Amino acid sequence: MSLLAAPYLSLGIGxxxxxxVSSLFAARPRPLAAGAALAAFTSFALAAxxxxxxxxxxxxxxxxxxxxxxxxxxxxMAFFAALTLLVILLAPRRDAGGxxxxxxxxxxxxxxxxxxxxxxxxxxxxxxxxxxxxALRLFGEDRSRRSVLIILCLSSLALTASIFLMHGVExxxxxxxxxxxxxxxxxAVALRKGLFPLHGWMVRQxxxxxxxxxALLFNGHLGALLVARSEAVALTQAExxxxxxxxxxxxxxxxxxSIRSFAESRPRRLLGLLCLSQASFILAxxxxxxxxxxxxxxxxxxxxxxxxxxxIAIVRVLEVRVSGTAAPDGHLGLAVKAPRLATFFxxxxxxxxxxxxxxxxxxxxxxxHGALENHPWLGLALPVATAFNAINLLRIYSLLFLxxxxxxxxxxxxxxxxxxxxxxxxxxxLLAGGLMPGRILEWRRMAAEEATLVxxxxxxxxxxxxxx
Amino acid sequence: MTAESLxxxxxxxxxxxxxxxxxxxxxxxxxxxxxxxxxxKALYLLLALVACxxxxxxxxxxxxxxxxxxxxxxxxxxxxxxxxxxIDRLSLPLVGVTVVLAGVVGAFSVRYLHRDPGFFRFFLLQxxxxxxxxxxxxxxxxxxxxxxxxxxxxxxxxxxxxFQNRPDxxxxxxxxxxxxxxxxLGLLLAVxxxxxxxxxxxxxxxxxxxxxxxxxxLDGAAASVVAVLLVFAASGKSAQGPFCGWLVRAMEGPTPSxxxxxxxxxxxxxxxxLLRIEPLLHASWVATSLVIFIGLTTASLGxxxxxxCADAKTSLAYAAQTQLGLIFAEIGFGWTTFAxxxxxxxxxxxxxxxxxxxxxxxxxxxxxxxxGGQIDPTGEQYDSLLxxxxxxxxxxxxxxxxxxxxILDRFIVLPAIALARLLGVFESHPExxxxxxxxxxxxxxxxxxxx
Numbered sequence: 001m002s003l004l005a006a007p008y009l010s011l012g013i014g015x016x017x018x019x020x021v022s023s024l025f026a027a028r029p030r031p032l033a034a035g036a037a038l039a040a041f042t043s044f045a046l047a048a049x050x051x052x053x054x055x056x057x058x059x060x061x062x063x064x065x066x067x068x069x070x071x072x073x074x075x076x077m078a079f080f081a082a083l084t085l086l087v088i089l090l091a092p093r094r095d096a097g098g099x100x101x102x103x104x105x106x107x108x109x110x111x112x113x114x115x116x117x118x119x120x121x122x123x124x125x126x127x128x129x130x131x132x133x134x135a136l137r138l139f140g141e142d143r144s145r146r147s148v149l150i151i152l153c154l155s156s157l158a159l160t161a162s163i164f165l166m167h168g169v170e171x172x173x174x175x176x177x178x179x180x181x182x183x184x185x186x187x188a189v190a191l192r193k194g195l196f197p198l199h200g201w202m203v204r205q206x207x208x209x210x211x212x213x214x215a216l217l218f219n220g221h222l223g224a225l226l227v228a229r230s231e232a233v234a235l236t237q238a239e240x241x242x243x244x245x246x247x248x249x250x251x252x253x254x255x256x257x258s259i260r261s262f263a264e265s266r267p268r269r270l271l272g273l274l275c276l277s278q279a280s281f282i283l284a285x286x287x288x289x290x291x292x293x294x295x296x297x298x299x300x301x302x303x304x305x306x307x308x309x310x311x312i313a314i315v316r317v318l319e320v321r322v323s324g325t326a327a328p329d330g331h332l333g334l335a336v337k338a339p340r341l342a343t344f345f346x347x348x349x350x351x352x353x354x355x356x357x358x359x360x361x362x363x364x365x366x367x368x369h370g371a372l373e374n375h376p377w378l379g380l381a382l383p384v385a386t387a388f389n390a391i392n393l394l395r396i397y398s399l400l401f402l403x404x405x406x407x408x409x410x411x412x413x414x415x416x417x418x419x420x421x422x423x424x425x426x427x428x429x430l431l432a433g434g435l436m437p438g439r440i441l442e443w444r445r446m447a448a449e450e451a452t453l454v455x456x457x458x459x460x461x462x463x464x465x466x467x468x
Numbered sequence: 469m470t471a472e473s474l475x476x477x478x479x480x481x482x483x484x485x486x487x488x489x490x491x492x493x494x495x496x497x498x499x500x501x502x503x504x505x506x507x508x509k510a511l512y513l514l515l516a517l518v519a520c521x522x523x524x525x526x527x528x529x530x531x532x533x534x535x536x537x538x539x540x541x542x543x544x545x546x547x548x549x550x551x552x553x554x555i556d557r558l559s560l561p562l563v564g565v566t567v568v569l570a571g572v573v574g575a576f577s578v579r580y581l582h583r584d585p586g587f588f589r590f591f592l593l594q595x596x597x598x599x600x601x602x603x604x605x606x607x608x609x610x611x612x613x614x615x616x617x618x619x620x621x622x623x624x625x626x627x628x629x630x631f632q633n634r635p636d637x638x639x640x641x642x643x644x645x646x647x648x649x650x651x652x653l654g655l656l657l658a659v660x661x662x663x664x665x666x667x668x669x670x671x672x673x674x675x676x677x678x679x680x681x682x683x684x685x686l687d688g689a690a691a692s693v694v695a696v697l698l699v700f701a702a703s704g705k706s707a708q709g710p711f712c713g714w715l716v717r718a719m720e721g722p723t724p725s726x727x728x729x730x731x732x733x734x735x736x737x738x739x740x741x742l743l744r745i746e747p748l749l750h751a752s753w754v755a756t757s758l759v760i761f762i763g764l765t766t767a768s769l770g771x772x773x774x775x776x777c778a779d780a781k782t783s784l785a786y787a788a789q790t791q792l793g794l795i796f797a798e799i800g801f802g803w804t805t806f807a808x809x810x811x812x813x814x815x816x817x818x819x820x821x822x823x824x825x826x827x828x829x830x831x832x833x834x835x836x837x838x839x840g841g842q843i844d845p846t847g848e849q850y851d852s853l854l855x856x857x858x859x860x861x862x863x864x865x866x867x868x869x870x871x872x873x874x875i876l877d878r879f880i881v882l883p884a885i886a887l888a889r890l891l892g893v894f895e896s897h898p899e900x901x902x903x904x905x906x907x908x909x910x911x912x913x914x915x916x917x918x919x
Contacts, residue, residue: 291547357619
C-alpha cells in the first residue's frame with residue numbers, strides 16, 4: 001500500500017472542519033473561512049502533485065487509511081478546494097455571516113470526504129454529510145430546504161442500501177454487485193445529479209435556495225465520480241447496459257432541460273436549467289466508456305465547475321445590489337453600471353456552452369465525438385442541446401445586463417477588487433485552458449485511461465474496453 | 469520571413485490583440501481613445517503588409533498553395549484536432565478583402581464612434597471578428613473553420629446589441645443569435661458526421677488537388693448528407709433561404725459594424741464555404757439543386773422587398789441579400805471564378821454604400837444640385853409589365869417582407885415554447901405560483917448597497 005508523503009487529505013479535510021467550527025464563533029468569519037479554504041487547497045494541490053508523479057497508483061493517507069488519492073479524484077479535490085475559496089471570497093457581505101461560512105466549509109468537507117474515500121463506506125458517509133449543513137439550517141430557512149433534504153436523503157439511502165446488498169465496501173465490489181444493487185447505485189446517481197425526470201429539485205434549489213451553497217452542492221459532481229469509479233472496475237454486461245441507460249438519461253436531461261428553458265424568464269431558473277443541461281454532458285461523456293468521451297467528460301467537469309460557479313456568484317452579487325433581479329419585469333440593463341461583471345458573466349457563460357477558444361469547446365468536442373461513436377443518433381442530441389443552451393445563455397445575459405436601466409437603479413458598483421480577482425482567475429482558467437488545453441487534458445489523462453481500461457491480470461488493467 | 473510564418477502572424481495578431489487588451493481592461497487598466505485608435509490603425513496596417521508580403525512570396529515563388537501546420541490543438545487516443553492553415557487561390561483574395569475592409573472600417577469608426585461609451589468594446593469586438601474571419605478563410609479543416617465561424621457569429625451578435633441601452637437592438641440581437649445557432653447546427657453536425665463516417669474533416673481529406681481544380685473524394689449518401697448540412701449552415705451565415713429574415717434585424721448595430729459584417733465579410737463566409745466544398749456539392753444533385761433554389765428564391769424575395777424599404781440600411785440589407793442569392797446560384801451552376809469575382813466586388817461596393825449611408829441624403833442633394841435639379845426620381849421598372857393584380861399581391865408580400873417573421877413565430881417559435889411549457893410538468897411543485905426569491909435581496913427602491 002503506497003502512502004502520500006504527508007497526511008494531505010486528513011489535513012485538508014481537517015482544515016475545512018476546523019474552519020467551519022471556528023467560523024461559527026468568529027467576529028469576522030470570512031478571513032478565517034478563506035484561510036481554512038486556502039489551507040485545504042494547498043493540501044489537496046500537494047496531494048494532486050504527488051499523484052501526478054505516482055501515475056496510476058493509489059496513494060493512501062498516512063494518518064487515516066480510509067482516505068486515498070488517485071488519478072480520478074486528486075485533481076477534482078484540489079479544484080473543488082479552489083472553488084470553495086472562490087465562493088467564500090465572492091460571497092456578498094450579507095452571505096458571509098458565521099453560519100453561512102461554516103455551512104460552506106462543512107459542505108466542502110463532506111464533498112472532499114466523498115472524493116477522498118478509499119472505499120464505498122466512506123464515500124457513503126461523505127454523501128450523507130453533504131446534507132448536514134441544510135439539515136442544521138446553516139444557510140437559513142427557505143422553501144426549497146425540505147426538498148433538497150428529502151432528495152439528498154433518498155439518494156444517500158439508495159447508495160447505503162446498495163452497499164449493504166453488496167456485502168462489502170471495496171470499490172471492486174461493484175463488479176460483483178447484483179442487478180438490484182447496481183440499480184440502486186444508478187438511482188442514487190440519478191437523484192443526486194438531477195437526471196430527467198428527477199431534475200425538478202435541482203431547478204427548485206436554484207430558484208429558491210441559497211445560491212452560493214447551491215454552487216458547491218451542484219459542483220460536487222459526486223454522481224459523476226461514482227459512475228467514473230464504476231467504469232474503472234470490470235463491469236458485467238448487465239451492468240454496462242444499466243450504465244448505458246444512465247448515459248441515455250443524461251443525454252435526455254441535456255436536451256430536455258435546454259428546451260425547457262425557452263418557457264422560463266426568471267434568471268435563477270434559467271441559470272439552473274442551463275447548468276443542469278451542461279452538467280449532464282459529464283455523465284453522458286463518462287457513460288460512453290470510450291477514450292474521447294471520458295476524457296472530454298473529465299475536462300468538462302472542470303469547465304462546468306469553474307464557469308457555473310462564476311455565473312452563480314455574479315447572479316448572487318447582482319441580486320444583493322439590485323432589487324427585482326429574481327423576477328425582472330423586463331431587461332435590467334446593468335451592463336451600463338457594471339460592465340466588468342457583464343463581461344465576466346459572458347465569458348463564463350460562453351465557456352460553459354463551448355465557444356471555440358475556451359476550454360469548454362475542447363471538452364464538448366471530445367464528448368460529442370465520444371457520444372457519436374456509441375450512440376450515432378442519440379449523440380446528435382448533444383450539439384442540439386448546446387445550441388439551445390447558447391440561446392438561453394444570451395437570454396439570461398440580455399435579461400440582466402442589456403436593455404434600459406430601470407430608474408430605481410441609481411448607481412451600483414462594478415466588480416469590486418474582492419470579486420474581480422477570483423472572477424479573473426476563473427476567466428483565465430477557461431481562456432488559457434482553451435488556448436492550451438493539452439496541459440489540462442494531461443491532468444485528466446490518467447483518470448480517463450483508468451476509466452476506459454478493463455482490469456485484466458493486474459489491478460492497473462491491460463487492455464482497452466470493448467465498445468458496446 | 470517564410471510564407472508559413474507570415475500566415476501564422478496574419479491570423480494570430482488580431483487574436484493576440486483581443487486577448488491582451490481584454491484582459492488589461494478586465495483587471496482595471498483603461499486605454500485612451502487616441503491610443504486605441506493608433507493601435508487599431510497600426511494593427512491593420514501590419515496585417516495589410518503581411519498579406520501583401522504573403523502574396524508577393526507566393527507569386528515570386530510560383531506557389532499556389534501554402535499549408536501551415538502548427539501541430540495539434542489537443543489530442544486524445546486516436547482523435548487529433550490539427551491546427552492547420554491553408555492559403556490558396558480561394559482564400560488569398562478573401563484574406564486580402566478582410567484585412568483591407570476591416571482596416572478601412574476601423575479607421576472610419578475612430579471618428580464615427582468618437583466619445584461613444586462603447587468605443588473600447590467596439591474595437592475589441594472588431595479584433596475578435598477579424599481573427600474569426602481570418603480563421604474561417606484560412607482554415608485547412610472544417611473543425612478549424614467552425615471555430616472561426618462561431619467567433620464571427622458571437623461578435624456579430626454582440627455588435628447588433630451594441631447600443632445596449634435600447635430595447636430593439638437587444639431584442640434583435642437575441643433573435644439573430646437564435647437563428648445563427650440553429651443554422652450553425654448544420655455545420656456542427658456536418659463536422660461530427662464527417663469524422664464519424666469518413667474519419668476526417670480536413671480539406672485534403674475531402675478533396676485531392678488544389679482549388680479550383682480539386683476533386684471530391686467522398687461519395688455515397690453520407691457525403692450527400694454532409695453537403696446538405698453544409699448548405700444549411702452556409703445559408704444561415706449568408707441570410708439565405710429559410711434564414712433570410714435576420715439580416716435586416718442586424719442593421720440595429722452601428723453603421724461600421726453593419727458595413728464590415730453584413731456588407732463585406734461575415735455574410736460572404738457562407739458563399740466562401742460553398743466555394744470551398746464545390747466538388748462535394750456538385751457530387752450531390754440534392755445539394756446542388758438546393759443551393760440554386762435557395763439562391764434564386766432569396767434573390768427574388770430580396771429584390772422585391774428592397775423596393776419597398778423606407779430606410780437606407782434596410783434597403784441595403786435586402787440588396788446585399790439579393791446579390792448573395794445570385795452568388796449562391798452562380799456557385800450552384802458551377803460558375804466558380806465568376807462567383808469569386810462577384811463576391812469580392814460585391815463586398816467592396818457594399819462596404820462603401822454602408823459607410824456612406826448615414827450621409828446618403830446629403831450626397832443625394834449634392835448630386836442633385838450638381839446636376840441642376842434634373843435627376844429623375846425613379847426609372848422605368850420591369851415589374852410594371854406585370855398584371856395589376858399580381859403587382860398588388862407582390863407589393864403586399866414585399867411590404868410584409870415575405871411574412872417571414874409571422875411564419876417563423878407561428879410555426880417554430882410558438883410550438884417550441886408550447887413544448888417547453890409542456891415539459892414543465894416534471895417540475896411541478898406547490899410553491900410554483902408563489903413569488904420566487906427566498907434569499908434576501910436589496911430593499912426596494914434599490915440604490916446600490918455595497919455588499
